[in-house]
Amino acid sequence: MSARARLLMFAAAAIVIGVFYGVASAETPSFGRASHPYGDRAVAASLAHRTANVVSSVNFDIRAFDTLGEESILFGTVLGATLLLRLARDERRRPAASERVLPTTRLFGVIWLPVALVVGVYIVAHGQLSPGGGFQGGVVLATALHLGYIAADYRVLEKVRPLAVLDVADSLAAGAFTAMGLAGLAAAGAFLKNVLPLGTFNEITSGGTVPLLNAAVGVEVASGVIVLLAHFLDQAVEITGNDEPEEAR
Amino acid sequence: MNTPLVAVAIGFVTVCATIAVLTREPVRQAVVLAAMGLGLSVLFAVLQAPDVALSQLAVGTALTPLLILLTVRKVSRRSTAGSRPGAGGADRDDGTGR
Numbered sequence: 001m002s003a004r005a006r007l008l009m010f011a012a013a014a015i016v017i018g019v020f021y022g023v024a025s026a027e028t029p030s031f032g033r034a035s036h037p038y039g040d041r042a043v044a045a046s047l048a049h050r051t052a053n054v055v056s057s058v059n060f061d062i063r064a065f066d067t068l069g070e071e072s073i074l075f076g077t078v079l080g081a082t083l084l085l086r087l088a089r090d091e092r093r094r095p096a097a098s099e100r101v102l103p104t105t106r107l108f109g110v111i112w113l114p115v116a117l118v119v120g121v122y123i124v125a126h127g128q129l130s131p132g133g134g135f136q137g138g139v140v141l142a143t144a145l146h147l148g149y150i151a152a153d154y155r156v157l158e159k160v161r162p163l164a165v166l167d168v169a170d171s172l173a174a175g176a177f178t179a180m181g182l183a184g185l186a187a188a189g190a191f192l193k194n195v196l197p198l199g200t201f202n203e204i205t206s207g208g209t210v211p212l213l214n215a216a217v218g219v220e221v222a223s224g225v226i227v228l229l230a231h232f233l234d235q236a237v238e239i240t241g242n243d244e245p246e247e248a249r
Numbered sequence: 250m251n252t253p254l255v256a257v258a259i260g261f262v263t264v265c266a267t268i269a270v271l272t273r274e275p276v277r278q279a280v281v282l283a284a285m286g287l288g289l290s291v292l293f294a295v296l297q298a299p300d301v302a303l304s305q306l307a308v309g310t311a312l313t314p315l316l317i318l319l320t321v322r323k324v325s326r327r328s329t330a331g332s333r334p335g336a337g338g339a340d341r342d343d344g345t346g347r
Binding site for chain 1: 252299300302303304307308311312315316319320322323327
């Protein structure tokens, strides 16, 4: 296709999208308004299911099926990275050497690693009550563990991340989401229906299936991100190909 | 809502995004991307979307730049070894793999 034909095709598509987008934008509620038609309905639905964090109610109750899709994307990513970054025939794994760390850096890690882990668990556990949830808390947990690499060395990080266990935890948590959806289908006739007792508003056990789905996503994201980072770190730190210089690190 | 803060955050994000597009070197790009992620999460927080702000902070500021940096480290080690006699080939053979 010539450059001119490409430009013409782009212009035609851009005009169609531009016109429809402009017409649609004229109908949307104005920016920064106090009330919003979708927001009002979502808040009402969330309160009806006694979930204090409306965003979690949307993610894990009203539109839990969307979250299942997003969670599957992450699972697929981890699976793909595991498959592609495995040790190839022309590559060797050289165990990382232990390294010296500045005392101040070590102090930083010793103080902040437990704090970051607790923050991660808090964000996951209170997803149905306050901002945050399984996804955000899971990433905090996964990155917190890597403070061990900064404060010590790669060998310490390898000791604190049991990859075989995390692989299984990742798959189990991803499967648990679907299993809970099927339980809703069996109990109430709709996939991912919120069938559990709703509990007391603003308590940690409130919201029916929301805290359970939230916890499943938390485990899946935390273990998935650790496994994903582990494969990238292995490639950068330990695995060398035959065409790579020995002492390049 | 805090209009001046929103304006500052949008301006910062726009500037960072432009710099990220104009930067050609992946390592610098990753750093600019992290700064842009920080600006975006401030913007989301000011617009009263703390959930999205947290996700943006965790993924956009920490995870994505880290994955980019690790990839660059691996790829650049490979290409410096592959084109040892002529150093000029190193910048051009990105994307072609091994």
